[in-house]
Each structure stands twice: as structure tokens, then as C-alpha cells.
Amino acid sequence: MRTLIKILGLTLLLICLQACEEDEGNDLTGSVISISDIQGSWNATRAEFDIAGTGTSMAIDIVAAGGTVTLVIQSNGRFTLTITQTGQTPEISTGQMSFDEDLLVVEFDDSPGESEFFGIQSTATTLSINGQTEFDLDDDGTDDPARVELDFVRA
Incomplete structure (x- = not known):
């Protein structure tokens, strides 16, 4: 009887761990869009950052x-975002994308454990991402809280 209780307890623990792992934001499928829909290379037609x-x-x-601004998304959700302002060195960000229902969840490699949430819309040839992030708008070397709106076309 004790062995049966231990096995049952271990089984429940493994089920809980699996459920917690799924809630960590590593879901490649959202309620409307999945990573497979948006994987590939994208070129921005608009990349607006603003701060009040x-x-x-x-x-x-x-x-x-x-x-x-270019965005490359791999099938596993890894991404590379390259922002090149006129006359400046490209700013390259990498990280992991996933979904929390209809929100895009982004964890940048330079901020492990911290996730940012974005609205996302997509068709076969367009991708729009919007939300709050950080960006150095005044070129003082410090990122400022900013609203971002990115519109892409498939490359």
C-alpha cells in the first residue's frame, strides 16, 4: 500500500511539473496565430517608437x-531583430517568442526570465506587432519605456 501511495504521489508530481512547464510561456501556438504562421524573414514598412x-x-x-528593421523568426520561436537607424551601427536583439493565448510573448536573451507581451496580427504576407517595450529614443545610451508599432511584409 505504501508503494502504491508513493507511485501515485510521484505520478501527480510529474503531472503538476508538466502543467507548470506548459504555463511558462513556451507555447508555439496562440489562440489565433502560431509560430509556424509567422516563421521566416520580415522587412518593416513601419517601425514607430514613441514616448511621452x-x-x-x-x-x-x-x-x-x-x-x-528586419525580423527573422525560426520554427522553434527563436528570433533575431535587427534595427538599423540611418548612420548608426545595427542594433541586434535575439530571443524566444511564444504565445499566451492571443498575445505574443517575447523573452530577449539579454533579459532572461523577463517577458514582454505584445499584440500581434498576421496574414500570409503581413505581420503587425504592437505594445510596450524599451528603446533609446533620445540617443543618451539609456533605454526609455516606449510604445512600439511594427508593420512588416514577408521578405
Whole structure:
């Protein structure tokens, strides 16, 4: 009887661990979109970052200002985001994408354990991502909280 209780307890523990693992945001399928729908290479047609400061507002559309933004998404959710502002060195970010229902969950490699959540819309040839992130809008070397709206076309 004790052996049966130990086996049952171990089985329940393994089931709980599996359930917790699934809740960690590693789901490659959202309620509407999955990683398989958006994997591939994307070029931004709009990359707008803006922040409202005390009495002032700063905004930039990197693409409209002559820069480029590219996004490459692998089938396992790994991604590389390259932002190149005119006359500046490319800023490359990597990380892991997953879904929490209809939200895109992004964990950047330079901030392990911290997730950012974004709205996402996609068709076969377009991808739009929007939400809150950090970006150095005033070129002072420090990232500022910013709203981001990214519109991509499939490369």
C-alpha cells in the first residue's frame, strides 16, 4: 500500500511539473496565430517608437527616417531583430517568442526570465506587432519605456 501511495504521489508530481512547464510561456501556438504562421524573414514598412515625457513627446519611425528593421523568426520561436537607424551601427536583439493565448510573448536573451507581451496580427504576407517595450529614443545610451508599432511584409 505504501508503494502504491508513493507511485501515485510521484505520478501527480510529474503531472503538476508538466502543467507548470506548459504555463511558462513556451507555447508555439496562440489562440489565433502560431509560430509556424509567422516563421521566416520580415522587412518593416513601419517601425514607430514613441514616448511621452514630462511636457514633451518624442517619436521616431525608423523606416520613414531611412533606416531598416528586419525580423527573422525560426520554427522553434527563436528570433533575431535587427534595427538599423540611418548612420548608426545595427542594433541586434535575439530571443524566444511564444504565445499566451492571443498575445505574443517575447523573452530577449539579454533579459532572461523577463517577458514582454505584445499584440500581434498576421496574414500570409503581413505581420503587425504592437505594445510596450524599451528603446533609446533620445540617443543618451539609456533605454526609455516606449510604445512600439511594427508593420512588416514577408521578405
